[in-house]
Structure formats: structure tokens, C-alpha cells
Amino acid sequence: MSSSAKGIYGDVSSSRSKSRKAHFSAPSSIRRKIMSASLSKELREQHKFSARPKFLPVRLTVTICLSRSTTLKARSIPVRKDDEVMVVRGSFKGREGKVVQVYRKKWVIHIDRVTREKVNGASVPIGIHPSNVVVTKVKLDTDRKAILERKGAAKNAMQEFFAAMERRKEELEKKRQKLAELRRAREERRAVLESQTAQQQASPSPNGSGGGNKDRKAIDDLVAMVLGERQGSPSPGAVSSDRGSDTGSERALSRPASMLETNIVSPTTEPKASFSVLTTSSRVTELSEAHADIIDIPPEVFIHYSKEVQTVEGSFDTPQLSEEEIRRQIMEEVEINERQKQAQLEDEKKQNETAQNEDTRDFVDSSSKIVERALHETYDFMKDYTIGAEVTSEDTSSKRIKFVCDFWDEKWSKNRSVTDVDWSPKYPELLVSSYNKNPMAVNEPDGIACVWNLHMPERPEFVFHSQSDVLAVKFSDFHPNYIIGGTYSGQIVLWDTRAKSLPVLKTPLSAGGHTHPVYSLQMIGTQNAHNLISASTDGFVCSWQLDMLAQPQDFIELVHPSHSKTDEVSVTCSGFPDNETTSFWVGTEEGNVYQANRYDRAGSKAGINQYDTYKGHAGAITGLNFHPLSGPVDFSDLYLTSSVDWTVKLWRAKSISKNSTHPTTILPLYSFEQADDHVYDVKWSPTHPALFGAVDGNGKFDLWNLNTDTEEPYVSTVVGSGKALNKLAWDHDGKKTAIGSSDGKVYVYELGDVASPKTEDWHLLQKNISEMIANQENPNK
């Protein structure tokens, strides 16, 4: 704030209307300050103010203050562009990003990726008030450094101020004590003086001033003794000093009491005595009789006494305790105190231990992951090649694909099957696999998804839970942290690797979304405008926005009126051609493939294209994959399907622009009939134009190269134990494949040379395809 006397708006008023007016009409320069955001805890620690030398002499007192309020640092800073912030309130809570703009006029900041989509696909930033964010990374330039330092210094000055206050308070206290002591001393002196006179009054010596002098001397001695005892009594412990003052004042005070009594009693017998206080030289002997031992301590004295010295109650009852006894008592007290303190400490320890358990677990979990990854590094970077090593003959046989590792976790993979696998688009070593229910473990979630790291095959990097079997899983292409799952119940769940194992978002289980199993998930679009397209077996196709899964952005229901009993189209898989976002192909349970549109377009309605039927499979289609667009020749109209009829078929999609007006049946270009079981998945290699892989129920992984052979697979491998293989996924370089097996394992194979395309492969494939087309048109030739 600008100064301590004035607020940021100038003179301070507490009027509501004035405050509001000042706030809303504040100029930009003041808005800058108002639009401050607090610093994250880590940053607060970092930008601690380091005490300058001029503060050094008083550092000790400052440290005392520190225990009260531990801040000695800037807590907030005016937000600026390029700061990195995290939203901590509101529906975007947890989002992190760079500040794109500080919109002072609107009182908001725009954060990178905190946006929403407009109907036309453009994205607009969502404004967030800076009080709802914490700064996680300050864009540091000299000015900002100065701000932080200055703020730290101000805080320090404040601490200084508090410290000074404290010190002054202490001084005052000391002064007050001194004053009290002085007062007490004065009182004592008076008491002694009075007792002196009383003694003189009561002294039995019958004659002369000489005797009186002697007496006075004795009294002086007594006074000296009393005073001496007071002053001489050291006060290391509060108890002993209290005791010392007890006895001193008791003795001193009991005397005025007796004197007072004398004065009251004496007038009845001897009027002269009333002047005795004033006359100090001559005493009357009769008065000695008036002074009696039987006098009780009058109540006022008692009150006076208890006011003067504060002692423990017991000290009145046992004033004559010997020093040793007192010491023993103190020791006992100390011992009891100590014991209590120890017990307390132990309690605290126990509490801490339980808290630490959680901490320890988290720590062990995270750090062991790091270590395991580091351990997996097989290359010894300290290797000394100058030292001769024994030559080991490397097995460089004709094995063209190499088993890398399998992913299996005793707890999570047992009794489950892998339903889908997908590689991370950002991190080439990560892949996610989804699993169905474990019938043996009722307490565990039905569906799970595990993220595995190639560098740590022993256990999953993350485990995500779902209430229903997960049938399809996918890394978001545009947010490396998001993982999307399609479930048996029809819910689409979104997990975040930064969050815990439960989904951060999920679609509702209602007519607004899917109510049938979702086997197919596709991401389409670009970084700024993308959608998730999901299809369920009742023919519903929904498109979703990832940050708003409460309801689909739009949906279409695929129906085909020519079906005999029900017009439902049961979608088992779907595929978009590369570069296409509105038109897609679906594989169905009855074996046909249809083309469908997401939107109305010239000549065709949204929904299924009823005229074109891709007929060829005799059983449910399990996989549909379009040729990836990655080379000099465009094959993006080619797609492959796998089916439970033991075949894989190659198709050529009809151009969308040429609409059919009457029912046509399109036959496959080619059929690969080498498998002797259900073929569960088929995928093109992302880099090699003629290469694709297929997995089947016999546990076989077949690699086909259309340029070498179309009758026999190029490479055929039995994977693992020979259990049925459910899914296949190529990594992004096309060098590795991950295969999900029904025994719960994910196998990773490296393909090596097989997967790297040669330049002539494109044209060779082009030639082969045109041959196939020719064959299809003239089957007799």
C-alpha cells in the first residue's frame, strides 16, 4: 500500500458509496495495485527478505518476534503478463498457466489455456480476478525484483517496529517493578521508623537517654538486619525470594500493629501516651503494662499483608520449613513438571508419527519412482573404453522384432484383461492401458487405467479408477496430462495425472450422454479447437468438449431404416480419415461399415449415409483404422478393418463429395485371411505406408507389408502365453508397438528395420493398390 497514513485511494473513508465509487473508478495505475495476487508458499519462502547489515544489531530481538509471525517476506505482488499463476478458486481451480493479459479495465486477468470455445469454434479467454489465483512463478525483471525486495523490507520494518514496541514494553515493565520496589522500601522504612518509636515507647528501661541510646542502637541493628536481609536475599528462584520477603515484611509489619494497639489502648489509662508518637525523648514507665502480649493481629493488617506480597497459599501454613525441605519440595515440583512435559512430548511424537506415515508413504512412493527410472538406465556413462573388455557375441540373428518388456502389476493387473492401449503423444516412454473388472476383488474399482513407463516396467506410474469397466482409453492429444476413458456404463471419464486416481471430470449417466458401452473414442481438431467424439453401441455419437463433460456439445443418433428388426446401428468402432473432422466411418456389430456425417452438408444430412454400405465382413467388426497421412502419396482413403470372421479387410472409402443417390454396396479391396481366430485389432504403421499390424485370439501378432506379400504376414510372432490379444497401438515413431493381452499384460515390441520405410515404398504401394482396384473391377482377369 502506498503509505500507512493514506490508503491506496488517498484519504480513507468508510462510506460504502464512496468506497465503491473509488474502487470502480480507480485509474489504471491504482488498479495495478488492486489487481495483486498472492504469491505461492514456495515463492514467499524464496523472496524472503535478507536482513541488511544495518538491522544486524537488533536481530536478536527480531528473532523473538519471528516466532509470533513468521513472515518476513512479500506475500503478494501486482500481477503482470508472463507471470505464471495457478487458479485456486472457482470452476477453473487447479489450472495453471501463464498470464496472457492483465485486463485492468475489466478487473480480470487472462490465463493461458483457461478458455472456452465459442459456437463457431474460436476460443475466448475466460477472465479471472487476480484474487483467485496464486502466483507460482514471477516474471523477474529488475523492477519486479525491486518490488519484492521493497515489500520484504517493509515487512522487515514492520517487524522492527513490533520489536521496538516489545522492547519498550519490557522497559516499562522494568520501570514499574523498580517503582514498586521503591514504594515497598519506603513503606518498610516507615514501618521501621514507627516500630522504632513504638519500641522506644514500650522500652522497659526506666531512666535516662543513655539507655534509650543503647536501645536505639539495638533497633538500628535490627533495622539494618532486616534491610540487609531484604537486600541480601538473592533471588535466583521466585519461591525463595518470595519467602525472604515474607519473613522480612512480616517482622516489619507486625510491629506497627502492636504500636497501633498501644495507641488505642493507652488513652484510657494514660492520656499522655497519645503524644508519645510525637515525643521521642521521654517515656512513661506505666505504659509498659499497657503494651500487652495478648494482642491479636487486627484484620486490616492481614489485608495489608496479603496485598503486599503474593505467595502460595501453603506458605502461610508452613512458614517454618527448613531450607532442605523447601529444596526437596522444589525438586519434586520440578520433577513432576519434567515428567508431564515428557509425557506431552511423547504424545506429540505419537501424533506426529501417524501424520508422518502418510508423508513417508508419499515420499517413498515418489522418490522410489525416480530411483527406479534411474536404475533402469542400462548405459554406463562412466564406461572406460580404453580398458579392454571381454567380447560377448551379441545375438544379432534374423529376429526382426524384439521383445522389449511387458507391463504387469500383481495388484492391478491380476484377473483383468487389457481392453485398450494408447501411447502418450508428448512422452514417448509413457503409455496407458485400460482394464476391465477383476471378479476376484470386489473391493477394488471395476475399471482401472494404468500409465506405464518404459523405464520402469515393475509398476505403473499412475493408477486411475473408474466405477465401471474401462473399454477404451486415450491420452488427450492436446493436453499431455489428460487421459480419457470410455466405460461400460456409458460414462466418459477424464483423469488428470496431476490429480489423484479418481476422475477429475465425468459425463453424467443420463439421456444427456451415453447409456450404452463406449468402445470408441476419437480426438479431432486442433490445439485450440478440438473435440472428443465418442460412440456407444446404441448408435449414439456424441461430441464433447474436454473441460465441459456435463453435457455433450452435440450428438447424433445413427439409425438405418433398412434394418429388419431395429433401426439401431450398433457401433463397435469408428475412424476419421486424417484431416477430416466431420465425416467418419463406423464399424458395426453386424459386420457392415457405414459412413456418417456429423453435420448437415450439401447433399447429405447429418447422420448415417444410408446408401453406401461397405459389405464384406461376416461378423462384428472389432477394429477400423484409416491410413495415416504421412508421405508423398496420399492414401488417406484407405482403411483397414478387423473382424471376428477371422479376416482383416482393406477398403477404399468413397469420396464424400460424390454422393450416392441409390443404395450401393461397396466391396473390400482385399481380404487378408491368414488368421485362424478372431482378429481383434488392426492398425497401420504411422510411418511405413505399406505396413500394418494385426492381433488375434490365438495370441499372434502379425505384421503385414503390402509391398512384399499380401498372402502371408511379413512377420508373425506369438506374444506372451498365447492368450488372446485385444488391442494394438503403435508409438509415434512407428518403432514400437504395445499389445494389450487378455491375460492382463501389456507387451511392448521393438520393430527395428522392419518399420523404417524406404522412399520407393510409397510408389510401390501406389502400384499395388491400383492393381488391387483393377482386380476388384475385373475380378475375372
Place this chain on the structure above:
Amino acid sequence: MAITQQSDVDETLKRLAGRKGVEGVVILNSDGLAIRSTIEAELTKKYASHVHQLVSHSKDAISGIDSENELTFLRVRTKKHELMIAPDKEYLMIVVQNFHEN
């Protein structure tokens, strides 16, 4: 709950210690006391005292070079072993690896 957590930690350590080339795992708390260890007490003590010092020195060194920087992991290659040290605010994990076995 606490028991399962405990066994979770132990299991992770056991697995880590059972890996090829790993000779031992020690976990220290912030005071440099070993709270878990898979190697004998005498050696654990030695590791605890020396590594704790090493880490605090390293931390100082790093923050001395750049006050915004922080030590996250430490690998120490020696003639016989490799020490992998994962420091944290509260704890510290030491893994002793014999890389010759690899």
C-alpha cells in the same frame, strides 16, 4: 489403514532393494536419523551421518549459486558404488547401487 500404509512402504523398499545391482536402501528423516534401512546398522549409521552432511552442503551450494534453484537429485559415482540420493523437505532416500553387476 496405518498398517497397510506401513506395509506399502516396506514393500516398495523391499522391491527396490531386490532389484539387480541395488545393495541397499536407506531412508533418513530431516534430522539425519535413519528411519528405514535394508543394510546393517553399522553401515546405515555411517551412510546416515555422512550423506546427510553431503546433502546439506550440496543444498547450500546449489542455493548459493542461484537462490531460486533447488537440489532435486544427487548421483554420486565412486570407484565401488553409485549413490542415488533423492532429497525432499522431510526425508531423504539413499540407494546404493553396484553398477558393476549390470
